[in-house]
Amino acid sequence: MELEALRKRIDEIDDRLLALFNERMELVHRVGELKNASGAPIYRPERERAILERLKRQNDGRLTDAAIEALFLELFAVSRNLERAEAIAYLGPEASFTHQAAESKFGATSRYLPVHTIKGVFREVKRGAAKFGVVPIENSSNGIVTDTINSLDAYDLKIVAEVIIDVHLCFASLTEDIKRINRIYSKDIAFGQCSAFLSDLGLDEVEQIPVESTAKAAKLASEESDAAAICPAVAAKLYNLPILFDNIEDDENNRTRFFVISDFENAPSGNDKSSILARLPNKPGALVSFLNDFEEAKINLTKIKSHIVGGDSIFFIEFDGHQEEPKIAEILQKHQENIKILGSYVKEAEDV
Numbered sequence: 604m605e606l607e608a609l610r611k612r613i614d615e616i617d618d619r620l621l622a623l624f625n626e627r628m629e630l631v632h633r634v635g636e637l638k639n640a641s642g643a644p645i646y647r648p649e650r651e652r653a654i655l656e657r658l659k660r661q662n663d664g665r666l667t668d669a670a671i672e673a674l675f676l677e678l679f680a681v682s683r684n685l686e687r688a689e690a691i692a693y694l695g696p697e698a699s700f701t702h703q704a705a706e707s708k709f710g711a712t713s714r715y716l717p718v719h720t721i722k723g724v725f726r727e728v729k730r731g732a733a734k735f736g737v738v739p740i741e742n743s744s745n746g747i748v749t750d751t752i753n754s755l756d757a758y759d760l761k762i763v764a765e766v767i768i769d770v771h772l773c774f775a776s777l778t779e780d781i782k783r784i785n786r787i788y789s790k791d792i793a794f795g796q797c798s799a800f801l802s803d804l805g806l807d808e809v810e811q812i813p814v815e816s817t818a819k820a821a822k823l824a825s826e827e828s829d830a831a832a833i834c835p836a837v838a839a840k841l842y843n844l845p846i847l848f849d850n851i852e853d854d855e856n857n858r859t860r861f862f863v864i865s866d867f868e869n870a871p872s873g874n875d876k877s878s879i880l881a882r883l884p885n886k887p888g889a890l891v892s893f894l895n896d897f898e899e900a901k902i903n904l905t906k907i908k909s910h911i912v913g914g915d916s917i918f919f920i921e922f923d924g925h926q927e928e929p930k931i932a933e934i935l936q937k938h939q940e941n942i943k944i945l946g947s948y949v950k951e952a953e954d955v
Contacts, residue, residue, distance in 0.1 A: 628685060684712060690715065696719075721751050726758075821841065869946070875925040879935070902922050905954055906921040
């Protein structure tokens, strides 16, 4: 009897939740109409982050912070899709780490467009086939992704959010006898990230075949009885490829950061990070002089990386704060001929 009574109460709560969800969607629709009239973007990362932080602070129940994020990010995605079902392009294929990063930001119900290259993601957003793009920018083990820097330089799009996810890899194969494995598929950098595992199991002499993604590696291994893949668990499950070993990466703190790109600027949130590209004059002291302006304004620089783009030496620089803050705006205005502002966005976490 008690069980039935509890189920009845759960049903009553579900009925109330449905009514509240619909009431929220009506309000979202009204907000959407006002945004459409003013030309403001539907997606507001700083607004979503503020909602999540407020809910976490006042939470005193069984829900964890991660559960709150999962529930409400999906609700945000449903809200956006009711107003405008805009596509999210990402570096594919399906089940890649970039796909996982995109879903963690936009929810499972959004419309996704897998693209084979980072430049292709930028191109699809630029031409309007997708409203947002998700691309990797750096990995804790392998550093900055050069293709993303090149595309940020080439396209007039903005970084509107960042996503950081833990990178865990598994070893998956149709055969349970690892001595029968003759080929291992994976992305080139994944082999290096799992070198200790491969050596420990005597697999370091097995032919390693690099492919464009760890998800494709899982697909190929699922079609061959004497092959294996180093891939994410979600990719192995997608292709019904049995997982023999989990979390095989050498660095248990392996993390990758991703950028969400689009065609609009974010409003300040109070906890922002900004990214720029700087092409400085080729003369002694140019970089030191440029950086001194940030030091004098007490702006915390979080990243300085040099790159060669189109034969030119440029610097990818990140710092705490929003580009509209007066002391930051003054520096950016002073050096406007030598920099490209890539965007200001909510700071999700410390650097990888």
